[in-house]
Amino acid sequence: MLITPTDLLPLLDDPRTVLLDVRWRLDVPDGRPAYRAAHLPGAVYVDLDHELAGEPGGTRGRHPLPAPAALQAAARRWGVRQDSVVVAYDDLGGMSAARAWWLLRDAGLRDVRVLDGGLGAWLREGLPVEEGDAAPEPGDVRLEPGHLPVLDADAAAGFRGTLLDARAGERYRGEVEPVDPRAGHIPGAVSAPTAGNLDAEGRFLTPEALRERFAALGIDLARPVAAYCGSGVTASHEVLALAVAGIDAALYPGSWSAWSNDPDRPVATGATP
Numbered sequence: 001m002l003i004t005p006t007d008l009l010p011l012l013d014d015p016r017t018v019l020l021d022v023r024w025r026l027d028v029p030d031g032r033p034a035y036r037a038a039h040l041p042g043a044v045y046v047d048l049d050h051e052l053a054g055e056p057g058g059t060r061g062r063h064p065l066p067a068p069a070a071l072q073a074a075a076r077r078w079g080v081r082q083d084s085v086v087v088a089y090d091d092l093g094g095m096s097a098a099r100a101w102w103l104l105r106d107a108g109l110r111d112v113r114v115l116d117g118g119l120g121a122w123l124r125e126g127l128p129v130e131e132g133d134a135a136p137e138p139g140d141v142r143l144e145p146g147h148l149p150v151l152d153a154d155a156a157a158g159f160r161g162t163l164l165d166a167r168a169g170e171r172y173r174g175e176v177e178p179v180d181p182r183a184g185h186i187p188g189a190v191s192a193p194t195a196g197n198l199d200a201e202g203r204f205l206t207p208e209a210l211r212e213r214f215a216a217l218g219i220d221l222a223r224p225v226a227a228y229c230g231s232g233v234t235a236s237h238e239v240l241a242l243a244v245a246g247i248d249a250a251l252y253p254g255s256w257s258a259w260s261n262d263p264d265r266p267v268a269t270g271a272t273p
Contacts, residue, residue, distance in 0.1 A: 001101070001243055002116040002204055003087055005125045011085060012041055018079050018136070019043035020088040022052070023119075024096040024233075026179070031090075038129040040089065040122060044078045044136055048233070052099050059153070061258035062179070062231035063099075065145070071103060072143040079136030080109070089115035089122070093202035095194060095234050102236035102251060106150075107143035114240060117203040124201075148239075149250035151226050153259060156186060156252045161224035164192040164217070164249075166238040167256065171230070174269030179230060182260040184267035186228065191271070192217050194234045197241035210245035221247065228252035228259075 011017045021043040023031025035045040046052065051074040053063035066074075080086060086104060088097035094114045104112045115122065123129070156163060165172045165185050172191040177183035185191070196213060199205060205213065219225055225247055229235035232253040242249040259265050 001113055001240060003113040004116055005122045005127055008087055008115060009127060011087070014085065016081070016083055016085050018084045018086045018139075020046045020078060020086060020097070020100050022046045022048055022088050022090045022097045022100050023092070024048040024090065025092055034091070036132055038131060039134075040119070041128055041130050042134055042136070043089075044134045046074075046078065046088075046100060048096055048099060052103055059254065059258050059262050061254040061261075063233055063253075063257070065232075065253050066103070068107070068143060068145050071107060071145070072141065075104070075141050075143060076139045078139065080104075080139040080141040082141055084109070084111070084139065084141065086112045087115055088112070089118045091119045093195075093198045094118060094204070094240065095237050098237040098240045099233050101240055102148065103145075104143075106148040107145045108147050109141065109143070117201060120202055149226075149248070151250050151252040153254060153262065153265065156226070156228065156259070157265070159188070159224070159226055161226065162217070162219045163189040164225065164227040164238055165189040166192060166194045166227050166229040166235045168193050168195075173271055174267070180257050180260045182267050184269040185256070186259055187266050187268040188273050189228070189268075190217055190273055192227075192238065194229070194237045194241070197237065204241060204244055207245050210241055211247075214242065214245055214247060219247065224250065226250040226252060228255040231255050231257040
């Protein structure tokens with residue numbers, strides 16, 4: 001699921017390797033200028049808002065899952081084939097790259113990884129970068145979403161397991177809400193900010209450290225686990241961290257952006273579930 005820069009470097013000569021630059025953040029959603037200034041050799045830019053999400057709005061949330069045909073068309077534009085080794089990266093500790101990882105794994109692609117530490121780790125190793133836009137040969141991949149577990153709002157409301165809220169603690173507690181209509185969290189959810197999955201250099205903690213983290217949050221492996229965030233992007237990172245720890249988890253794609261837009265859904269505030 002993860003790959004280091006030194007392990008990725010020799011794969012650049014393999015024609016099966018497809019690199020996805022998924023630079024995006026809430027305050028700078030368009031990562032193209034940064035991509036064109038410097039990206040991994042051969043990497044293609046992926047537009048998270050338009051290629052890794054469907055049309056936003058209301059109870060669909062800010063980043064609903066893309067239509068299967070649209071995702072397949074985008075993946076073919078990126079050059080993805082059935083036997084591709086896909087590596088996604090960003091400059092945000094994998095927070096946006098994990099969305100590509102989740103979507104492609106859910107769509108049945110077998111070998112999809114996230115570059116651990118992202119662009120920063122690559123640059124710290126002194127490895128090469130390119131400028132401009134990549135123009136890969138179109139791929140022919142066939143994607144069929146539905147391979148990973150998901151929740152809708154009703155399933156999240158009645159979830160009988162541990163539901164993790166991957167947003168920052170102040171948003172979980174309802175102290176601030178910079179984007180969505182209401183502040184707070186889904187009743188019963190446990191605060192588990194994604195930043196806690198990473199070390200000081202933006203790399204994932206070891207599987208052992210992640211297991212300790214999630215155990216401290218009260219995860220009972222005999223019961224199901226699921227994650228949500230603001231709009232389903234960083235929750236993919238939480239699902240990835242759980243997978244690194246050996247824990248299968250479902251994703252609530254609509255997340256808080258969908259939940260908070262439904263006036264009939266209850267909201268909890270404060271530091272406890």
